[in-house]
Amino acid sequence: MKPMPTSTPKSTTVLSREEVAKIYRRPLLELVFEAAQIHRAHHENYDVQCSSLLNIKSGSCPEDCTYCSQSAHNDTSLESEPLMELDAVVRAAKNAQKNGADRFCMGAAWRGVADNKEFDQVIDMVKEVKSLGLETCATLGLMNEEQAHKLKEAGLDYYNHNLDTSRDYYDKVITTRTYDDRLDTLSAVRAAGLKTCCGGILGLGESEDDRINLLHELHSLETVPESVPINALVPIEGTPLETTEPLAWDQMVRCVATARILMPQSKVRLSAGRKSMTDEGQTLCFLAGANSIFLGDKLLTTDNATVTDDTQLFDKLGLKPIVSACETTFTV
Numbered sequence: 001m002k003p004m005p006t007s008t009p010k011s012t013t014v015l016s017r018e019e020v021a022k023i024y025r026r027p028l029l030e031l032v033f034e035a036a037q038i039h040r041a042h043h044e045n046y047d048v049q050c051s052s053l054l055n056i057k058s059g060s061c062p063e064d065c066t067y068c069s070q071s072a073h074n075d076t077s078l079e080s081e082p083l084m085e086l087d088a089v090v091r092a093a094k095n096a097q098k099n100g101a102d103r104f105c106m107g108a109a110w111r112g113v114a115d116n117k118e119f120d121q122v123i124d125m126v127k128e129v130k131s132l133g134l135e136t137c138a139t140l141g142l143m144n145e146e147q148a149h150k151l152k153e154a155g156l157d158y159y160n161h162n163l164d165t166s167r168d169y170y171d172k173v174i175t176t177r178t179y180d181d182r183l184d185t186l187s188a189v190r191a192a193g194l195k196t197c198c199g200g201i202l203g204l205g206e207s208e209d210d211r212i213n214l215l216h217e218l219h220s221l222e223t224v225p226e227s228v229p230i231n232a233l234v235p236i237e238g239t240p241l242e243t244t245e246p247l248a249w250d251q252m253v254r255c256v257a258t259a260r261i262l263m264p265q266s267k268v269r270l271s272a273g274r275k276s277m278t279d280e281g282q283t284l285c286f287l288a289g290a291n292s293i294f295l296g297d298k299l300l301t302t303d304n305a306t307v308t309d310d311t312q313l314f315d316k317l318g319l320k321p322i323v324s325a326c327e328t329t330f331t332v
């Protein structure tokens with residue numbers, strides 16, 4: 001057995017932006033080969049952590065994220081839904097656990113957390129999901145340290161808060177909050193002792209330099225995120241990005257491989273956009289160090305690979321889901 005990663009992996013040496021660019025732009029096979037070696041030095045070769053994500057409150061979000069179907073600024077067909085009832089969330093968590101998830105993430109389309117009855121309801125959800133033996137994660141938008149402490153006391157393990165893209169490109173994607181707002185929330189989450197899940201979305205129209213800058217930013221955080229989701233844009237009708245050209249397949253592989261090299265102990269998660277990747281493209285990403293996925297047919301409001309597709313691919317590649325204490329039906 002390889003040593004388990006520490007709960008708060010540190011960047012040992014912080015590389016300069018130019019050094020990160022050099023890694024990112026290596027010949028692809030050389031890059032994947034090095035990432036695979038680093039992956040094998042820090043993780044069990046074939047283990048993949050499986051998370052499940054539930055949208056506990058949908059739509060009517062005041063933020064103007066150009067990629068998102070839930071923004072009130074975008075004219076999409078998404079129906080808004082109020083905060084889910086506790087029982088329904090617990091049922092969904094049990095179902096995810098049965099399907100093989102060991103982490104359950106609850107997402108609310110809010111600008112941020114408010115100290116109100118709804119936040120108390122989310123606290124109850126965290127307590128109940130944690131009591132099932134699942135790792136817990138939440139993504140609720142901006143948050144202060146006191147609120148982060150409340151979530152930590154309730155049993156929250158991870159807080160998801162993506163940087164999305166580079167600092168330079170950020171205001172082309174979102175104008176209702178700043179990059180520093182995001183970093184402030186990440187600091188509050190850390191101060192409360194929570195682990196962070198923080199990555200980005202590729203294919204928003206950003207340049208390769210922006211992708212390199214995002215990876216450099218993540219690598220330079222005082223404590224690097226324990227989970228690093230790498231998403232590819234899923235263009236949604238009614239959003240400003242609906243006609244955006246798909247990301248070139250090698251860019252996804254380069255980002256995964258570079259993230260693995262820069263953050264050797266973190267879980268690197270192949271996230272949104274996986275459904276439109278080929279099996280071959282996903283295989284290269286797993287070889288390059290991706291060791292986490294979202295399980296389930298839906299990722300918030302976009303389609304995801306089915307559990308059946310994932311079971312077949314895992315079987316073919318010899319990958320194994322990290323199994324929680326519970327019984328699962330995800331068999332490989």
Ligand code: SF4
Nearest residue numbers: 061063065068071109
């Ligand atoms: S990504 Fe999150 S914050 Fe942005 S509009 Fe969608 S739900 Fe709101």
